[in-house]
Amino acid sequence: MTSIADILAEHKDKEGPLLPILHDVQKAFGHVSEDAMREIAQTLNLTRAEVYGVVSFYHDFRKEAEARPVLKLCRAEACKARGVEALMPIADTQSRVKVEAIYCLGLCAVGPSAMAGDKVYARLDDAKFKSLLEAM
Template sequence: MNVVTPLPSQDDIKDIIARHSQLEGPLLPILHDIQSQFGHVPQMAVQVLADALNIGRAEVHGVISFYHDFRDAPAGRHVVKICRAEACQSVGANALADHALNKLGGEWHMTTPNGNITVEPVYCLGLCACGPAVMVDGQLEGRVDNERIDEILTECGA
């Protein structure tokens, strides 16, 4: 289960930056640290990072938007990641994803209105021989079918 923490202040972000300032190319480690501590990278952090690292806001935003694991809003209490790689697609991952998204009434990266579940695509979980694969709160599960994804979503509070 994800832990929801209060929104960071600019001072919180500056403290994280200071911890990584000795690194060459510290942007990714800083972003990972922010997300680890706060569950997402808040919009206000973009300008603080740009100023501290002497780079443009567009560069910071580009890195955040390029990497799928960074999010700009807090995730739900449970994160369900569905593999979208070719091996899982070949054994029904697309239909599984469609089923899960339809059940939740949303789309990728959405969080259910009750805040319980965020569903995200992931491009390989390393269970290629056991697809379709999902990850629920960091726990891998293979050979997931519609019945099992329904159980998972119910267990997570859908």
């Protein structure tokens, strides 16, 4: 199992290591805890406020673990124009998957789009969206 120390050792001598470290910590543990932020700050010779500021600024970073699987559903303009709002009642009536808003996945022409983990989904309609939620 990966530890924060392993992740820090992998990145600490690279240029601009903070974001890659935060991404790897989040990928390994599902969130960036206060303890992790403290350890990262100490290793990179940053203040805890600097690390906390970056974690807080980017909505992709979580400070607490999410028990449910997370689906990021694009709510930006092109996906709105292609019908994402019609999917919201489906998202709102289930609680097994946490559906979060994201603003543009770069799949505007084939929206509505969503992302779960590293995988993206396009051309979502009611049936595809329901089956995606059930599969998660």
